[in-house]
Amino acid sequence: MTAEALPAELRRAIVQIARTPRLLVACDYDGTLAPITTNPDEARARPESVGALRSLATLHETTCAVISGRALRDLAILSRLPSEIHLVGSHGSEFDIGFVHALEPEARELHRNLEAELARIIDGVAGASLEVKPASIAVHVRRADRDAARQIVAAVHEGPSTWEGVTTTDGKEVVELSVVKTDKGSALDTLRHQAGATAAVFVGDDVTDEKAFARLHGPDLGVKVGDGDTLAQYRIGDTTDVATVLAFLLEERRNWLYGEQAPPIERISMLANERSVALLTPDAKLTWLCHPGPDAPAVFADLLGGESAGHFSVKPHRNGLPLGQRYLPNTMTVETRWSRLLVTDYLEPESAPHRTDLVRVISGETTASIVFAPRPEFGGVPVRLLREEDGLRVIGTSEPFVLRSPGVQWEITSDGLHDTASALVPLERDKPVVLELRCGTTDLGPHELTEIERRARAGRYWSEWATALKLPQVEPELVARSALTLRGLADADTGGVMAAATTSLPEEIGGVRNWDYRYCWIRDGAMTVRELVTLGSLDEAEGFLRWLHGVLSTLAGPERLHPLYTLAGTQLGAEAVIDSLPGYKGSRPVRVGNLANHQVQLDVFGPVVELVMTLAEARGELRDEDWQMVRAMAEAVTRRWSEPDHGIWEERHVPRHRVYSRVMCWVTIDRAIKLAEIYGRPVPAGWPELRDRIATDVLENGWNPEVQAFTTAYDGTDLDAASLFVGLSGLLDPQDERFQSTVTAIEAELRSGSTVYRYRRDDGLPGGEGGFHLCAAWMIEAYLLTGRRTEAEELFEQLVDAAGPTGLLPEQYDPVAERSLGNHPQAYSHIGLIRCARLLSES
Numbered sequence: 001m002t003a004e005a006l007p008a009e010l011r012r013a014i015v016q017i018a019r020t021p022r023l024l025v026a027c028d029y030d031g032t033l034a035p036i037t038t039n040p041d042e043a044r045a046r047p048e049s050v051g052a053l054r055s056l057a058t059l060h061e062t063t064c065a066v067i068s069g070r071a072l073r074d075l076a077i078l079s080r081l082p083s084e085i086h087l088v089g090s091h092g093s094e095f096d097i098g099f100v101h102a103l104e105p106e107a108r109e110l111h112r113n114l115e116a117e118l119a120r121i122i123d124g125v126a127g128a129s130l131e132v133k134p135a136s137i138a139v140h141v142r143r144a145d146r147d148a149a150r151q152i153v154a155a156v157h158e159g160p161s162t163w164e165g166v167t168t169t170d171g172k173e174v175v176e177l178s179v180v181k182t183d184k185g186s187a188l189d190t191l192r193h194q195a196g197a198t199a200a201v202f203v204g205d206d207v208t209d210e211k212a213f214a215r216l217h218g219p220d221l222g223v224k225v226g227d228g229d230t231l232a233q234y235r236i237g238d239t240t241d242v243a244t245v246l247a248f249l250l251e252e253r254r255n256w257l258y259g260e261q262a263p264p265i266e267r268i269s270m271l272a273n274e275r276s277v278a279l280l281t282p283d284a285k286l287t288w289l290c291h292p293g294p295d296a297p298a299v300f301a302d303l304l305g306g307e308s309a310g311h312f313s314v315k316p317h318r319n320g321l322p323l324g325q326r327y328l329p330n331t332m333t334v335e336t337r338w339s340r341l342l343v344t345d346y347l348e349p350e351s352a353p354h355r356t357d358l359v360r361v362i363s364g365e366t367t368a369s370i371v372f373a374p375r376p377e378f379g380g381v382p383v384r385l386l387r388e389e390d391g392l393r394v395i396g397t398s399e400p401f402v403l404r405s406p407g408v409q410w411e412i413t414s415d416g417l418h419d420t421a422s423a424l425v426p427l428e429r430d431k432p433v434v435l436e437l438r439c440g441t442t443d444l445g446p447h448e449l450t451e452i453e454r455r456a457r458a459g460r461y462w463s464e465w466a467t468a469l470k471l472p473q474v475e476p477e478l479v480a481r482s483a484l485t486l487r488g489l490a491d492a493d494t495g496g497v498m499a500a501a502t503t504s505l506p507e508e509i510g511g512v513r514n515w516d517y518r519y520c521w522i523r524d525g526a527m528t529v530r531e532l533v534t535l536g537s538l539d540e541a542e543g544f545l546r547w548l549h550g551v552l553s554t555l556a557g558p559e560r561l562h563p564l565y566t567l568a569g570t571q572l573g574a575e576a577v578i579d580s581l582p583g584y585k586g587s588r589p590v591r592v593g594n595l596a597n598h599q600v601q602l603d604v605f606g607p608v609v610e611l612v613m614t615l616a617e618a619r620g621e622l623r624d625e626d627w628q629m630v631r632a633m634a635e636a637v638t639r640r641w642s643e644p645d646h647g648i649w650e651e652r653h654v655p656r657h658r659v660y661s662r663v664m665c666w667v668t669i670d671r672a673i674k675l676a677e678i679y680g681r682p683v684p685a686g687w688p689e690l691r692d693r694i695a696t697d698v699l700e701n702g703w704n705p706e707v708q709a710f711t712t713a714y715d716g717t718d719l720d721a722a723s724l725f726v727g728l729s730g731l732l733d734p735q736d737e738r739f740q741s742t743v744t745a746i747e748a749e750l751r752s753g754s755t756v757y758r759y760r761r762d763d764g765l766p767g768g769e770g771g772f773h774l775c776a777a778w779m780i781e782a783y784l785l786t787g788r789r790t791e792a793e794e795l796f797e798q799l800v801d802a803a804g805p806t807g808l809l810p811e812q813y814d815p816v817a818e819r820s821l822g823n824h825p826q827a828y829s830h831i832g833l834i835r836c837a838r839l840l841s842e843s
Contacts, residue, residue, distance in 0.1 A: 006244060010223070010234045012416040014245065017199050017221045018252035019308065021579040022061045024197035025053070025249065026188055026212070027242070028204035029068035029079060031172070032225050035239050038143065040070075045079055046239055052246035057084035059250075060257055060586065063195035067184050069169070069176055069208055071133035088187050090133045090178065107179040110165050111135070114177055121155045128152055136178035149173070171208045185211035198579070201249065202232075203242055255306060258586035263287075265584075266804035266820040268303070269325060270501055272332045272488025273347035273458075276356040277501045279303060279824075282805070283322050284336035284343040286312035291356045291399060291439040293491075294498060295518040295567055297377045297592075299401070299439065304504055304590050305581040310375030312437065314343050314360060317367040317424055327806055330466035330480065331459045332488055334806070340366040341427070348454065349461040353493055356439040359458075361451060362425065363432035370435070372403055372410075373420040378578045378590075385412050385419040390444050391436075392421055402444050404436040462487075470536040472841035475800060479837045481807035482830035483535055486528050489827050495543030495550075496520035496567035497528045500811065500823035506587035507812055507821050511767035514587055516594050517811075517823040519572060521564040522548065523648065526607040528827045530614050531834050541615045548608065549625060558629070559636040563601045563650070564594060572597045599646040600655060605633040606664030606729075609671045622679040634672040634687065641665040641694055644713075648722050653764045656713035659702040660722035666694040667729050695731055702726065703738055709745035710738070718761040719749050721775035724782050734785035743782045751779060753815040754798035770812030770821040773799060777832025784843055796836050809833065 006014075017023065027033055033045040033053075057064035065086035068075045072089030081087065088094065115130070115137055122128040127143035139156055141149035156175050161168040167178045184204070192200055198219070202212045205225035213222040213231040222232035225242060236245060263281045271278040278300075279288035287302040289312075298304075302311035315322075316338050325336045333346040341364035348357040362368050374383055376397045384395040387410055394401035403421075410421040425433055434451045438444075447454065462484060471479050489498040500517035507513035525548075529541040551569045552558060566572060575593035583590050609630050616622040641662065644655035669691040676683045701714040702723070712720035724746060726732045727739035734740075750757045755771025756779045776799050783792035802820065803809050809829035811822025 006236070006241070006248065007234065009416070010236070010245070011248065012414075013221050013234065014249050015252050015308070015415055016417060017201060017219060018249055019256045019580060019582070020197075020199035020219060022063075022196050022198045023253065024063045024065070024188075024192055024195050024200040025056055025246075026065045026067055026191060026200065026202050027053070027246075028184075028206060028209050028225075029066050029070060029075060031205035032203055032209075032239060032242055033066065033079070036172075040140070040142075041078070043078065045081070046243050048243035049239070049246055050081060052243065052250045054082050054084055056246065056250050056253065057082075059253055062253060062257075063191070063197065065191050067187050067191075067204075067212065069138065069171060069174070069206070071131065074131075086191065088191070090136045090176075090182075094134060107135070107165070110163070110179045111137070114160055114163070114166065114179065117160050118156065118177070121159065122152055125152060135180045135182075136176050138174050138176040140174050142173035169208050169211075171206045176208075183211040184208055185215040188212045188215050203245065204232075256308070256582050258582070262303075262306075262585045264804075264820060265505055265810045265822070265824050266802065266808060267806075268804070268808070268824060269327070269334050269806045270332070270485065270488060270808060270825055271334060271345055271347045271358070272485075273349040273351070273461075274487065274490060274492035275349075275351070275353065276347055277488060277498075278345075278347060278358060279501065280325070280334055280336070280345060282325050282336070284314050284325075284345070286345075286358070286360075288502060289356070289358070289439075290518070291376075291401075292354060293567060294501060297380075299374050299376050301375065301378050301581060303502065304578075304583055305379065307373065308375075309379050309581055311371065311373055312360075313369075313371045314362055314435075315369055316341050317369040325806060327481065327484075328459060330463040330484070332462050332484060333455065333459055338364070338366075340364045341368060344455070346455065346458045349458055352440075354440045356437075358437040358439075359451065359454065360435040360437070361432050361455070362427065362435070364427045365429055366427055368425045368427055368433070370408070370423045370425060371420065372422070373418070374401060375418060376401070379418075379580055383418045385410075385421050387412065388444060390446075393442070393444070399440060400442045401440075402438050402442060404438065404444050404446075405433075408433065408435070465537065468536065472837045474796075474837040474840045475833075476837075478800060478803065478807055479535070479834050482809075482834050483532060483537070485808060485825050485830050486532055486827055486834075487537070487540060489528065489825075490540050490543065491567045492543065494567050494569060495540075495545070495547030496565070496569060497525035497540070497544055497827065498567065499524045499564075499828070500826045502823045503592060504587070504590040505584050505810065505821070505823045507769035508587070508767045509585050509817075509819075509821070510587055511769075512587075512589065513765055513767055513769055514583060514589060514591055515823070516575075516591050517826070519564045519594060520547070520567055520569075522561060522604045523563070523601070523607050524827055526604075526611040527831050530607070530611040531831045533611075533614050533618050534838060535834065536618075538615065538618055541611060545611070545615070545626060545629075549629065552629065552632075557636060558605065558633045559640055561604065562597050563599055563604060564597055595652070596646075596650040599650055600643070601647065601650070601661070602637070602640060602643065602645045603648055603658075603661040603664035605637055606667035606671075609633060609668050609675075613671050613675055616675065616679065622675060622681070627675065627679070627681055630672050630675060631684070634669055634684070637665045637668045638686070638690060641690075642697075649720075649758055649763070651763045656715055657701070658713045658720075658722075659698060659710050660720065660725055662694060662698050662702065663723075663725045663729050663731055666691060666698065666731050669694065670730070698726065698731060699738075707745060709742040712759060712761070716761075718759060719746050720759045721746055721750055721756050721772070721778055722758070724778045727785060728778060728781055734782075739782075740786050743779075743786055747779065750775070754795070754802065755813045755815050770814040772812055773802065773809055773826070773829035774811075774832045777829075777836050780832075780836045781839060784839055789843065792836075793840065796840060799833060799836065803833075 034043040072094035131138040224230040224232035301309035344361040503516035504514035577589040581590040756775035808825040810824035811826040
């Protein structure tokens, strides 16, 4: 029997409960896992059910149990169920084989008296028997004469069942009397508590199972096997159907936990319009889109939860893998091509601030299959889709959403919680189908411009900017793509810059190092826009500094800055976990918000002052408000440079006196002095002496003669790629033997093939991570400064090779598994690529 034979409502309920964070699956044995037999000693569980239950039990955050009326010892011997499955006997009286020893003396005495009286009641009745268990006794009458059976049951109810301390449970052709007050419902509650389950499934056929069905609530699922009155929501026919239910639950649970076919991270392409971002898989599935704004809840979260978390897919109806995906040159418009189908995607750059408008153009000479499954609020809001003349309206959300799709005939289905629209569209040559997802409006009317005009306008928005860049000779096309990506991560309205377009893409597949990078880190933002200034684009830097001035205007001084803010410049809410999403390839938890918001990071001033210096040089003047900010940041360093902090990597350990943070404090003072000298501003008393004092502190305390390198911090021998900034910043002459020795030590300990790790130390979090593309870029720069150009060129080629087919880089790379990791696309990685290409071109 296949899952399709199950009732549709039951299938939907199974799909829903399979996505609960911590699942308990419990079953009765006789009549559920095993067919009822005349001789109870011959009841064997169906192998298909056992296999499915065992596989469920091995899944992450999934607990399985069998709750039976049989004695625990007999259940274990008869069922031969594997150890992964918890066994509960005697209707919940026995959770372990030694339970009988826990009975009080009074209960043991009652048990003996009960056995004697029940033996007297059935004495001489053929086919009647007792099953003596540690805390109960069952009277079986299945094989007895019908009249005799009724007389025995009546005698039991009128006699021993009325005794004080006795609990009676009636089943099919059996009455069980227990000296411990328990039932399958309380057993289910005990299991639920032990497993910390967020939802439970119970499957049973007997009258005794109704006590368990009665305890189900909320998202729980009860399935009754066979006929008879029941409190369960759903009913199936027999034990064969039980095997089908368990197999279907296993399939859905496994897919939800571990993902079906998650694409490699680096192969995902980003759409952008400097206000919103969206991500496309290599086969043109819209896998990630948030609204309103890229740090808002996701409308489509397929990337972190599979298709059930929301997607918008277009592909040929008849199989076919795409031939390729590319950006149209110097734009953020993406084409995905099959042999007879072309999908063109772009976000409208000219939309209103509260809008996110995605245009999808489908052309070719085949039949296209389209699936539209929005799941706002990370799938937490029930969605209905309403067909209208020119498209679909999304009902039930706080933000309005519509899909304009003239001529498309949609079929709408529901899984009981969400609607999904699908359509098959025959395509004709030169007659493209245009789909317009409009977030933030109820308008389904036609646009004032044709699609061709809008596509051209969207292309010009990016290409006119990109063609004006001053590109290096080394990898100019890839640098241009990196620059477009960085601009796409910037918000033109606020000036804020995202560190990356996503949240919770893992640093280790299956691990817990999953962070939300959809915010503006002061350090990352300054480094991003500074790199764009070096390519000739100043607008992003101007916008970022306006954003930063706005943030500072709400504070008493720069030392009050948090490391990161929302794109709007406000403080983040609390870090939270979206339990309903399983994560990319089962990597949980999925987080929103970021606890690093509350850390002390003294290195952030250095990149900001360097940005001001680079921008002033590019425009030939230093603005008064920028100089006042630089002065305030230098004063903050004067007061706090000697404190320990959490550093660039935001470790959740206690603060340390970190070499990188101390170097960045030196950079703040050094660049501030140079700005004053170049632009005729007075140098405050004490700055030159402070610069020398910080440098001396780093050189004396950061250098460790034991490891012949500048270490992570003053208190240990562990190494950190960020300590390369002793030389990269100019604090120490790159020709100094101490810097060259540091490069060699970090290379030996932290470089692995094509990548460089941040560090190898215990940082207080479980699991591991990949190497950082940014750290590889630092190593390339260090090679160049120490005269090792060949090594620099080789490592740069490997960095280029790590980019995806459309030129995008996530945060990290695992050189062992040879796969990308981390949030995507990552500003740091593209900053590093641009800087290395420039340095290689200049040297």
